[in-house]
Amino acid sequence: MTKEERRDRERELKREMILDTAEKLIFAEGFEQINFNDIAAASGYTRRSIYLYFKDRDDVFYHIVLRGQKLLLEYLKSAEETHLSGGNTVDTFCDAIFKLAKEYPEYFEMILLYELRKHDYSIKYSDTDDIKSACQNISVDYGEIVTKAVGRDIETGRLKSRLSAGQMMLVFWGQIFGFMQIIIQRSENFSDIYGIEREDLLLEFKNIIKKIF
Numbered sequence: 001m002t003k004e005e006r007r008d009r010e011r012e013l014k015r016e017m018i019l020d021t022a023e024k025l026i027f028a029e030g031f032e033q034i035n036f037n038d039i040a041a042a043s044g045y046t047r048r049s050i051y052l053y054f055k056d057r058d059d060v061f062y063h064i065v066l067r068g069q070k071l072l073l074e075y076l077k078s079a080e081e082t083h084l085s086g087g088n089t090v091d092t093f094c095d096a097i098f099k100l101a102k103e104y105p106e107y108f109e110m111i112l113l114y115e116l117r118k119h120d121y122s123i124k125y126s127d128t129d130d131i132k133s134a135c136q137n138i139s140v141d142y143g144e145i146v147t148k149a150v151g152r153d154i155e156t157g158r159l160k161s162r163l164s165a166g167q168m169m170l171v172f173w174g175q176i177f178g179f180m181q182i183i184i185q186r187s188e189n190f191s192d193i194y195g196i197e198r199e200d201l202l203l204e205f206k207n208i209i210k211k212i213f
Contacts, residue, residue, distance in 0.1 A: 017043065019054075021042045021043045022034070022064070023067075025039060027106040031113065036051075058118075062114075062118075062132050062134070065114045065118075066131065068100070068104060069114075069138045071107060072111060075096040076096050076145045078096065079092040083149045089150065089159075089213070090206050090209045090210050093176065105187065114135060115177075146169050147166050175209060179202075
């Protein structure tokens with residue numbers, strides 16, 4: 001390893017350490033409650049030093065979102081393989097998103113926040129080489145996976161609709177994410193309050209969506 005490579009490696013390790021610290025703070029307190037001073041203090045760096053690794057607070061936000069998006073993309077690609085093997089669209093993709101929401105609820109919340117406030121739906125892929133574009137493009141990627149699955153169902157007659165595959169994806173995506181948001185945000189003592197386990201409610205939700213679709 002050359003001196004320059006070692007320096008770059010050390011820089012990347014420091015950046016990941018700062019990001020790990022920021023992630024813990026944001027997951028615990030909420031993105032709106034955390035500023036650069038908080039991240040610097042927790043990381044053991046000055047505010048000026050943090051700016052050597054991240055441009056601003058949004059830059060930190062995008063890096064954390066991208067971590068969650070990569071997990072979601074991995075789960076959706078696995079769901080896509082199951083769908084190509086004959087799996088039901090509703091079951092495979094609902095289960096994939098529920099897996100992320102259950103195992104990584106904080107990432108799920110960050111992705112929701114990103115989709116609500118930061119994603120640019122007026123464009124598709126961005127050719128800019130930065131972290132914001134990386135989030136934009138991976139979001140388009142997993143949207144395309146679901147759109148293609150719905151398209152296959154329309155082509156084979158498993159799904160009949162006057163809507164296009166892209167339009168049906170919006171309906172499907174909205175239903176799934178809305179449901180997941182509810183059961184994740186109300187996860188504490190869920191069965192005691194509502195008299196049903198989240199997994200059992202998910203099963204009923206899927207049955208309802210299958211009837212609709």
